[in-house]
Amino acid sequence: MEYVKVKFPTRRRVYIDEEENGYTNEVLRIDAGTHDFELGNLANYRPASRTVTVKDTTVLEPLEIAFYRKEDE
């Protein structure tokens, strides 16, 4: 079992491999491997998606995957 935390300034739905999987800023459980992360069809964040290989995490040290608001640029 691996752990990730998708970071974003507000609470948003998190899509992993195109499937809904909880919310931003929460620790989510996931199986090891390469996954696609997105925040849905809204266009006001960047990057549009992130492809990340998740491995060697612990519940105390989840992998943090950050997204940003476009207006923060």
Add this chain to the structure above:
Amino acid sequence: MTRARLAARLALAGWALLAAACASLPPENPPLASYAPESGYRFERLERGDNSDELFVIVTFSGGGTRAAALAYGVLEALRDTTIEWQGRRRALLDEVDVISSISGGSFPAAYYALRGRRIFDEFPDRFLYRPIQTSLVRLALWPGNWLKLAAPSYGRSDLAAEFYDREVFGGATYADVIARNRRPFVVLNATDMTTGTQFPFIQDQFDLMCSDLAGVSLARAAASSSAFPGGLTALTFRNYAGSCQYRQPAWVALAAADHAARVNPRRSARAENRLSLAADGPARPYIHLTDGGVADNIGLRGPLEAIASTNHPWSVLRLMNRQRVSRLVVIVVNAATNPATGRDRSAAVPGLIDTLSTAATVPLDNYSFDTVELLRSTVSEFDTGARLVEGCNRLSAGKGAQCALELPVPHKVELYPVQVAFEYIGSREERAWFKNLPTSFELPRETIDKLRALGRRLLAEDPQFQNLLKALNGCLAGGATTC
């Protein structure tokens, strides 16, 4: 009789045999006109009704012929008679079952429940459990009228068995009838793909790979595939129309296959590659041969374990956990595995060929089943350890003063209840030995079946995790330790 007349008669007989053989092709699984993820037999398509996700219950039924079917049926009866308090009202635990995963003999009560719901309790004992199914199958195979059919290369004893189940057990029902019922539990009958050695679940997600419509497949053929015990019964053949329905693999498949060389998660990569192989255009494998589900996993727990530990599963429970939809997860494993006594070691004689072959065929399966149950235990322990670790760190840091408080985020908390119903948990050695020496057959004496039904109920009531669940849900099982 002249030589010419004899030759003519032989030619006629040969022609009749050929015609009969050609006419007795088994029914084909229909092609899928176009890939339609919004329809078909899929977990997310079934109406939840009153069944909540918060209490998520998975039940697995193992293989083991009528022995397994009767034990599984006894557990279903016990779940019907178990009352819990959930979301402000009292209800039967059976109505909270979300998924049933079954193998071989266990697939008969599973399929029947998928089709008829609670009517199983009025119909199934006489339609299946108490019937001399084995005798009927042997008679059918020995009846000369069927020899012509059996002579066809694409028709085997399991096709004959499937016709019998279709007529006598399932009344001609197909998956279209199960889809029309449109309610949980999602029932997954499992067979084994002979070529890849992997589990083959009868769900639309699997049939999508072959561009085939599961709705047109009979429950009898699914149950016959799941219970095609090697040797006694033949494999069943399914058509693969891959490449003809504009199918699109889920996003994770390409990513997991690309992980192969890096060995990040070999199990996930293997699942992706298996999907790619089945769906390869051409198709690369135009026919798929399915044998007993027990060859890949005799307790039906591997699929549920993947659903609990992976977000990339057609009915992923982990996704539901991440969405905070599940707060209690119950996994009830009903395992009718036996361990027949043998006098082999009382003699210096070299064990015979049959003894050796049957040992070679069954021991690896039993060992694999043991490891599968251990995997469930370690998965549960991983969830518990993770949650306890974070809570412990938060408590320790808070104890050092407010300025040290960490408040580490905790993953959504899920309470897990792994429940096991298996002969090895029978207390009395004598009674345990009796059950562990029952044969694997589609025919058992009525009193043996009644004993298995009662045992399923008793072992469920005695399981410590089941008792914890009843305590947590203010529940009781009629006739069990906790009075209702």
